[in-house]
Amino acid sequence: MLVDRTRQKTWVVIAAYNEAAVVRGVVSDVVAEGWSVVVVDDGSTDETAANARVPGGVVLKHSINLGQGAALQTGIEFAMRRGAEAIVTFDADGQHLVSDIPTLIGALERADVVLGSRGLGRVVGASAARRVFLRLAALVSNLMSGMSLTDAHCGLRAFRASMMPKLRMQQERMAHASELLSLIQKSRARVVEVPVEVRYTAYSKQKGQSGLQAIRILFDQLFRT
Amino acid sequence: MIIRVVMLAALIAIGYLGFVRRNRLPFHIFLVFAILAVAAVAVVFPAKTDIVAAWVGVGRGVDLIGYLVQVSLLFISLHYYTKFVDMQRQITQLVRELAILRAEMEVPPELPRGADEP
Numbered sequence: 444m445l446v447d448r449t450r451q452k453t454w455v456v457i458a459a460y461n462e463a464a465v466v467r468g469v470v471s472d473v474v475a476e477g478w479s480v481v482v483v484d485d486g487s488t489d490e491t492a493a494n495a496r497v498p499g500g501v502v503l504k505h506s507i508n509l510g511q512g513a514a515l516q517t518g519i520e521f522a523m524r525r526g527a528e529a530i531v532t533f534d535a536d537g538q539h540l541v542s543d544i545p546t547l548i549g550a551l552e553r554a555d556v557v558l559g560s561r562g563l564g565r566v567v568g569a570s571a572a573r574r575v576f577l578r579l580a581a582l583v584s585n586l587m588s589g590m591s592l593t594d595a596h597c598g599l600r601a602f603r604a605s606m607m608p609k610l611r612m613q614q615e616r617m618a619h620a621s622e623l624l625s626l627i628q629k630s631r632a633r634v635v636e637v638p639v640e641v642r643y644t645a646y647s648k649q650k651g652q653s654g655l656q657a658i659r660i661l662f663d664q665l666f667r668t
Numbered sequence: 669m670i671i672r673v674v675m676l677a678a679l680i681a682i683g684y685l686g687f688v689r690r691n692r693l694p695f696h697i698f699l700v701f702a703i704l705a706v707a708a709v710a711v712v713f714p715a716k717t718d719i720v721a722a723w724v725g726v727g728r729g730v731d732l733i734g735y736l737v738q739v740s741l742l743f744i745s746l747h748y749y750t751k752f753v754d755m756q757r758q759i760t761q762l763v764r765e766l767a768i769l770r771a772e773m774e775v776p777p778e779l780p781r782g783a784d785e786p
Contacts, residue, residue, distance in 0.1 A: 483767065501775065503767040509760050517764040521771065615760055 450477040452529065453548060453601075454522030457482045458514035459535035463489040465646060467497060472541045473533065474499045481521050482535070485514040512619025516612045527604045534598040536647040543639040547601035555632035557601040562593030564638030573643070580657065587664070588624040592636060596620040599639050606632055617656065618663035675711040679704050 455478045459466050466482065473480050480500040484492040486508035495502045503521055505514060519530055529551055533539055543559065550557040561577060569577075577594070584595035596617075602610065609630040614622040627634060686700045710717050710733070717729025726732040 501771055503771045505763050505767050507759075507763060509763055513760045513764070517767055520764065521768050524768070524772075613757065615756065 447477050449528075449548065451479055452527060453531060453544075454479045454481055454518075454525065454527040454529070455531045455533050455544065456515055456518035456522060457495075457533050457535045458485055458511050458518065459483065459487065459491050459495060460485040460508060460511070460514070461487045461489050461491060462535040463487070463491045463494050465537045466491055466535050467494045469533075469535055469537050470495050470497045470500050473544075476541050476544070478531070478541075478544060479522070479525070479527070481518045483514040483518040483521075485509060485511070510614075510616035510619075512612050512617070512622070513615040515619065519607055523604060523607055529604055530602045530607060532598060532600045534647075536644075538641050538643060538647045539599045540640050540642075543599060543637075544601075546637050546639070547599065550635050550637050551601055551603055553633070554635040555603045555606050555630075556627050556634045558592065558594065558634065558636050559597040559599030559639035559641075560592070560594040560636040561597055561639065561641045563636060565640045566643070567640065568643035569641075576657075584621060584624065587621060588628050590624060590628055590634070592624075594636070595624075597639065597641070599641075606630065614663055616663055617660045621660065621664050672711055676708060679708050679711070 455473050457466075457470065457473070457480065459482055462469075470480055470482055474497050480497075481503060482495040482500060483503045483505065484495060486505045492502055492504050501521070503517060505517065515532055522530055529548060531544055531547060533544075539559070547557045547559065562581060566574065566577070580595040581592060585591055598620075600623075609632075610623060610626045612619045612622055612626070683701060683704045686697060686704075710729070714729065717732060719729075721727065721729045721732040724732065726735065
């Protein structure tokens with residue numbers, strides 16, 4: 444295993460809810476590359492927590508299901524207590540590539556926040572409707588956050604640890620992604636987008652967000668502030 | 669009329685509950701009983717509500733009561749929604765602390781990396 448100080452001080456935060464089938468593979472891949480990993484099992488009803496226990500990784504367990512935003516925030520706070528210098532958020536369903544993490548961390552040298560972008564990168568396995576939806580979501584998101592990004596809600600991001608106190612997410616569920624963008628905007632962080640590859644598999648599509656849930660996200664964003 | 673009996677019984681029930689659960693400020697209890705007394709007067713002498721309605725510029729007493737009920741319900745929903753969101757945040761904070769504490773009991777933060785496996 445690579446013993447790389449940067450990688451040890453970079454904590455990859457993975458929020459997982461009922462991902463027993465895939466979480467071990469994802470965590471193993473990240474650990475194998477020498478990154479520090481914290482998995483937050485968000486009150487799963489399956490074997491997610493047990494399967495996420497990979498030597499070298501830490502598993503936190505929410506007693507009840509709170510939502511992805513809350514789970515990420517828990518992982519981030521744990522990583523900060525462990526002296527993280529950089530934070531990476533990574534999806535548990537295997538749609539991101541571990542090989543994209545060095546690109547994000549590399550970009551942190553000239554930015555405080557690095558956002559993965561499906562708009563700049565490659566999207567594998569998505570339907571035409573999903574691509575249109577992603578573009579629309581980015582458009583709405585830009586209107587609301589006042590930023591101009593090519594992707595609204597990519598789960599792959601990297602942050603300088605020093606930014607985290609300003610980026611405390613309060614939205615428990617999926618609206619955290621939009622909340623995060625507003626917080627980034629308010630914090631005046633230097634933001635760059637880097638192309639990342641996202642693979643939509645049959646598994647990730649079945650687990651992922653349907654277009655209809657966008658309405659719930661919008662509601663949370665507007666009224667739960 | 670039956671409706672008067674029903675309404676008065678309901679007001680008495682509310683008053684009784686308010687009296688039993690006296691875990692509030694005396695002012696709150698006084699306020700609740702004052703509102704109940706006004707409501708009882710309105711039930712017994714419905715025509716009196718028209719007079720009050722005329723003072724504030726509403727046609728009929730029934731309408732005035734309707735408006736007041738709507739505004740109060742809206743206020744109550746907002747009040748409890750705010751409380752609900754606050755409570756959710758508190759639960760989140762508790763669950764988060766618990767998750768972090770449990771992990772730190774397994775692997776104390778002082779230990780060097782690599783020692784985190786039992």
